[in-house]
Amino acid sequence: NFALDTVNGGKPMKATIVNVQDKPRHVIRAEKKKRQQTQYLLAACAASLGITATAIIATIQRFSTHLEPGQDFPFLELFLSLLFTVGAAVGMEMYARLAHKHWWHESWMWALPEEWRAEWNKPFWKLHESHHEPREGAFESNDIFAVANAVPAISLIIYGFFNGGVVPGMCFGAGLGITIFGIAYMFVHDGLVHKRFPVGPIGDVPYLRKIAAAHKIHHSEHFDGVPWGLFLSIQELEKVGGIPELDRMLEAAELRQVAAKARLAEEEKAVEEPVKL
Numbered sequence: 001n002f003a004l005d006t007v008n009g010g011k012p013m014k015a016t017i018v019n020v021q022d023k024p025r026h027v028i029r030a031e032k033k034k035r036q037q038t039q040y041l042l043a044a045c046a047a048s049l050g051i052t053a054t055a056i057i058a059t060i061q062r063f064s065t066h067l068e069p070g071q072d073f074p075f076l077e078l079f080l081s082l083l084f085t086v087g088a089a090v091g092m093e094m095y096a097r098l099a100h101k102h103w104w105h106e107s108w109m110w111a112l113p114e115e116w117r118a119e120w121n122k123p124f125w126k127l128h129e130s131h132h133e134p135r136e137g138a139f140e141s142n143d144i145f146a147v148a149n150a151v152p153a154i155s156l157i158i159y160g161f162f163n164g165g166v167v168p169g170m171c172f173g174a175g176l177g178i179t180i181f182g183i184a185y186m187f188v189h190d191g192l193v194h195k196r197f198p199v200g201p202i203g204d205v206p207y208l209r210k211i212a213a214a215h216k217i218h219h220s221e222h223f224d225g226v227p228w229g230l231f232l233s234i235q236e237l238e239k240v241g242g243i244p245e246l247d248r249m250l251e252a253a254e255l256r257q258v259a260a261k262a263r264l265a266e267e268e269k270a271v272e273e274p275v276k277l
Contacts, residue, residue, distance in 0.1 A: 039138040041197030048183050055176055058161055062172060066164030077166050081173035088177025089184075092149075096185075097229035097236075104128040104145075105225055132219065138196075146182060153178035189215065189230055210234055213249040217242060 063078065104124045131142035153175045160172025191199040193212045202208060214233035218225060223240045227233035237246055 038197075041191075043138075048186070051179055051183065055157075055179060058157065059172075059176070062161045062169075074169075077169040080166060081160075081169045081176075084170045084173035085177040085180065088174040089181040090177075092178055092181040092185075093229050093231050097227075097232075101225065101228040105228075146186070149178065149182055153182070185230060188212070209253070210246065210250065213246055213253060214242075216249060217245060 063074070067073065105128070127141045127144055129142075130140040156171045156175030156178070158175075160168040160170075160175060162168075187199055187202060188208060188211060190196040192203055192208055193215045203212075211230060211233055214227050214237055215230060217223065217237065218227055218233070222245060223237070223242050226240050226242065227236035229236060234243075234246070237243055
């Protein structure tokens with residue numbers, strides 16, 4: 001599609017060919033980002049729905065399979081399974097804090113040149129480093145840690161599912177807890193914080209907005225990498241006097257959100273207004 005501009009005030013002028021199919025670079029970048037977000041969102045939702053449905057069915061099937069005819073329902077086993085589910089989810093936050101600081105970063109040397117870093121830590125950092133650099137594509141090398149965490153979760157669930165008794169029941173619950181933490185981490189960290197896919201109303205929850213701002217402080221290295229965890233990151237910032245910085249970032253984010261909504265409203269208004277010739 002081309003347009004010819006040949007007349008101006010009744011006088012002929014030099015013909016100019018304009019390719020109206022050409023798009024501004026910012027539009028192309030926005031479309032590319034949208035495609036990447038859609039790809040990751042589909043993968044995240046498919047994995048989450050599949051895992052959640054499987055977990056519910058497996059839980060029902062596990063207790064019904066190992067329940068002998070005439071046997072009372074094992075409420076103690078169920079209680080311990082639920083207890084270990086909650087405990088494993090909370091424990092994963094503690095584990096993430098420890099691994100993030102001492103295995104992936106080594107906070108006392110992570111900002112130094114690569115050749116100075118501890119040899120044993122290089123493989124972890126090389127994977128995690130992709131998370132601290134501009135991402136190309138829908139996925140990054142750091143995503144391998146999510147896959148690695150799925151291995152013990154799946155192993156515990158399989159062992160607990162195929163074996164009856166209190167201990168297998170606790171293992172089953174622990175596997176579910178790790179799984180629940182992983183799904184929550186993906187939506188809050190990848191979706192809300194790093195905008196890898198839209199999260200809808202999750203982004204309006206005040207506490208989750210604080211978590212998002214706290215994690216951005218980690219990426220700013222303002223407090224030597226603190227906070228290292230995610231869901232309890234505010235507690236980490238309190239210990240290092242980082243709450244004022246957190247409040248400042250929340251206020252700045254609020255102002256940006258208001259400005260973005262105003263720009264969107266203006267763009268929608270401009271589109272709806274008839275073109276005056």
